[in-house]
Amino acid sequence: MKCPNCHIDLQPKNDRGVAVNACPKCKGLWFTPAELDEFEDLAIDPEAKTGSLYIVDWPTQLQCPVCSAGLKRFEYRFFGLQIDCCPEHGFWLEANDDEKILSLMRQEAAALDRKFTAEQKWAKQLNHMRSPTFFGKLKSLFQR
Numbered sequence: 001m002k003c004p005n006c007h008i009d010l011q012p013k014n015d016r017g018v019a020v021n022a023c024p025k026c027k028g029l030w031f032t033p034a035e036l037d038e039f040e041d042l043a044i045d046p047e048a049k050t051g052s053l054y055i056v057d058w059p060t061q062l063q064c065p066v067c068s069a070g071l072k073r074f075e076y077r078f079f080g081l082q083i084d085c086c087p088e089h090g091f092w093l094e095a096n097d098d099e100k101i102l103s104l105m106r107q108e109a110a111a112l113d114r115k116f117t118a119e120q121k122w123a124k125q126l127n128h129m130r131s132p133t134f135f136g137k138l139k140s141l142f143q144r
């Protein structure tokens with residue numbers, strides 16, 4: 001698999017116990033849906049994961065390392081962190097985005113009021129979605 005930014009081979013990397021693929025040059029990380037779920041579990045109770053993402057359907061210049069389709073951008077948990085993804089294969093995080101995700105999620109876990117608000121917003125905007133899994137939700141957004 002090639003880095004979407006640098007077009008060099010991604011290398012296997014262990015990020016806090018989760019096996020991902022990383023670019024040695026730009027330090028971007030490629031997560032499959034299962035790997036991102038596993039990564040989220042480091043910071044947050046799986047029960048509380050219902051509001052993980054919100055699509056802002058912007059096409060990017062980047063290509064999926066697996067199928068070369070154009071990656072799409074979504075916003076992570078209402079905190080303005082933007083991640084690129086292929087709806088079939090996974091998620092591309094720029095260098096240090098993994099740190100940002102974990103720290104945002106820890107803040108969220110600590111701030112129950114804000115979490116409740118975020119979940120309500122999520123439910124309001126995406127209340128037609130029924131898929132129980134993180135990746136299922138993502139796919140149904142693309143299929144809308």
Ligand SMILES: [Zn+2]
Binds near residue numbers: 005006024025
């Ligand atoms: Zn790179």
Ligand SMILES: [Zn+2]
Binds near residue numbers: 065066087090
């Ligand atoms: Zn793909």
